[in-house]
Amino acid sequence: MALAVVALGSNLGDRAATLREALRRLADAGGIEAKSPLYETDPIGPPQPCYLNAVVLLRTELNPERLLAALRRIESDLGRERRERWGPRTLDLDLVSYEGLVRDDPALRLPHPEAHRRAFVLRPLCDVAPEFEIPGRGTARALLDALSEAERAGVRRCADRW
Numbered sequence: 001m002a003l004a005v006v007a008l009g010s011n012l013g014d015r016a017a018t019l020r021e022a023l024r025r026l027a028d029a030g031g032i033e034a035k036s037p038l039y040e041t042d043p044i045g046p047p048q049p050c051y052l053n054a055v056v057l058l059r060t061e062l063n064p065e066r067l068l069a070a071l072r073r074i075e076s077d078l079g080r081e082r083r084e085r086w087g088p089r090t091l092d093l094d095l096v097s098y099e100g101l102v103r104d105d106p107a108l109r110l111p112h113p114e115a116h117r118r119a120f121v122l123r124p125l126c127d128v129a130p131e132f133e134i135p136g137r138g139t140a141r142a143l144l145d146a147l148s149e150a151e152r153a154g155v156r157r158c159a160d161r162w
Contacts, residue, residue, distance in 0.1 A: 001030070001059045002099040004067060005132065007112070007121045008054045009092040011043060013079070015052040016160040018091050022074055023056065023162065026093075029070045030060030035162060036124030042154035048088040052158060055096070055124040064098045068108055071095060096121060102135050111135050116143050123155045 006026065010018045016038065023035065034057040041051045060067055071093040079090040096112045103110045115121045116137040122144040125132055130141040137143060144152065 001061055002063075003033070004030070004058045004060055004064075004098045005096040005125065005129075006056045006058055006071065007092075007094040007096050007115070007124075008056065009041075009051045009094075009120070010090060011049045011051040012088050012090045016162075018078055019052055019054060020162055021078060022091055022093060025074045025077070026056060026058060029062055029067060030058045033057040033059055034128035036127040038158040038160045038162065039120065039124055040156050040158045040160075041120040043088075046087060051120065052160060053120040053124060053155070054162075055121060055128060057128055064095065064101060064103070064108055064110065067098065068095050094121075096125075097132075097134060100133070100135050111137070117147070119144065119147050119151045119155045122147070123152070 008019050008022055036055045039053045041053050043051060062070060075091045075093055094112050096115045098110050101110045111134050116134050122140050125140040126144055132140045134143065
């Protein structure tokens with residue numbers, strides 16, 4: 001069983017309900033070991049609503065390609081349409097890390113190439129695994145601490161619950 005880190009985000013529709021349903025479907029891909037609290041975060045990219053974000057630690061028997069395919073299927077099933085880079089979306093599921101694997105393949109880059117710079121990934125990851133090592137980058141805690149105060153301030157713990 002491999003340990004995968006999956007980042008979840010939603011900024012269209014009933015964001016919390018979408019993330020709850022995505023979590024339920026993720027459990028079909030393996031065992032949920034931990035889930036972070038939900039965070040409201042400022043968007044990156046074009047003007048759009050704020051996101052709800054979270055991170056899940058998932059134990060899975062799926063290989064990275066099959067897991068990524070399962071994530072894309074969940075996104076599609078829950079209304080994700082890929083129209084513009086960093087645009088609004090009903091659901092975004094990113095494979096942040098998979099069992100420490102490092103891969104630079106056009107179809108699947110591991111660890112996620114931007115995760116070490118994203119407070120909306122690192123803050124919730126610190127809730128469930130602050131010493132988690134993003135391969136080649138450092139621990140979640142150290143990476144979060146290295147971000148600017150402004151970047152960290154854009155990630156606010158949310159009253160919404162799973």
